[in-house]
Amino acid sequence: MSTKNHWGLPRFSLRFLHIWRRNLLVWRKLAIPSMLGNLADPLLYMFGLGYGLGRMLEDVGGMSYIGFLAAGIVCSSTMMSASFEAMYSAFSRMHVQKTWDALLNAPLTLDDVVLGELAWAASKSFLSGSAVLIVAAVLGLVPSPLALAVVPLIFLTGLAFAALGLIMTALSPSYDFFMYYFTLCVTPMMLLCGVFFPLDQLPPAAQTAAWLLPLTHAVALARPLVAGEIPAAWLLHVAVLAAYAAAGFHIALALTRRRLMT
């Protein structure tokens, strides 16, 4: 079997928008329960820990604990939502419902399909992350208009995690496989990337490791922006997230080609 073509560069076409739109139309049918489900989890963390734990803490990183937490939860809920959509939902469309097979019988290519799924998962996570940001703003936890810069950051974060999720989808034999990724990657990121406490509380080796992970960079951008400051080394953080998105997409595409173009 030839493997020569799988790693070819993506061939981009605007036709991916058809796939994005198809997913949007399905989502619209279930939009309200879906949004509530996506919001419940992050808001429980934010209120439960923010108020409960926050009472015992003077301030964290120069702000109230709930304010500190809000920026982290915006990023982690984006990560969760993009990961779920790019894994469980995309896997359903690829493997269970065979929606991708139908798309590929039309004049759409696998490159269009994977790009469409990437864009869709990022869009959906954008809604989740933005909803948390809006709730935080309504509660008065977002003092500065600089926080508007978090909006494109949420989308970029969504792209990075959607791309990583699509890699897992391309490799996955069944839904159960995604548990490994959640246990080995998503949960450690949730706990070690500065969502719940400042990174400098970790031992130096763990800090170094945390800087390799995309969520750390998303949080490092979101937290100062929410507080009204321009993040230090912001270009570096943006570049890391963009690199995760671009490299992740290319790997996901190559693995998906290997899986399906046989």
Add this chain to the structure above:
Amino acid sequence: MNAAAPLTVSGLRKSYGDSEVVCGLDLELRPGECFGLLGPNGAGKTTTLRLCLGLTDPDSGSIAVLGQPVPAQAREARQRIGVVPQFDNLDPDFTIRENLLIFGRYFGIADATLRARIPDLLEFAGLASRADTRIQTLSGGMKRRLTLARALVNDPELVFLDEPTTGLDPQARHVIWDRLRKLLKQGKTLLLTTHFMEEAERLCGRVAIMDHGRIIAEGEPQALIAQYVEPHVVEVYGEAAPDWAELRGRVLAERCEAAGETIFCYSREPAPLLADLDERDDLRYLHRRASLEDVFLKLTGRELRD
């Protein structure tokens, strides 16, 4: 290579690991015909269709679909092809009408054009009264009809049908056959894979029998029957049939084949055979004309393909 041929395949090869699934295939379809690609499971039929759609790359050989080289111009080719896949992949989250509309958008067809076309497609599929029903509630036959209608949403010149009636009841199957004849009347070219020989005999002007990745016979169904098998078949049933075949059947028929307790006797002149059987009350028999299935079994053997 004939430029007007809707599909031309030459020297097509495809391997997976050590096993070659398509081994030097040549095919040429004529405009407006229904061509049947027949073969047991694993013969390479579905792989051939996937290659012709550009969904996988051949190891060697060339494919031209409606004048477009595939896989190089597969997108352009698929723009003008309709596909009825072996397994339904309708969108379960949408209604019948939405399935047609959204699938049509994948071709870049304007919504206004699609909305004008959809009533005819629903009529064709016999689903006009259920346009706003969700897919989950449909029977197997309705889903198949909708899949066929969906394959026509781009008004294709060439339609690929991969085992379109597998799993359908006889009523549903006859409806599909009727619709396929309508498509032929409209001048569309059909490429049908099936392992129902009756289906191929009814619909196809020409068939190719494929096994182990090769075409082992090709032609009009009646011509293949005349070429490969004797015109009369007598099927003999009963516990005593194998013994009868050894003593009498092999003498009276040109050829006998056994499948368990059933003996298939092939003959040009069946009168002596029938006279012999009429004297036996421990055997039942059926006398019929030879069919494409007899050709198929002769060429591909009777052993199971799993």
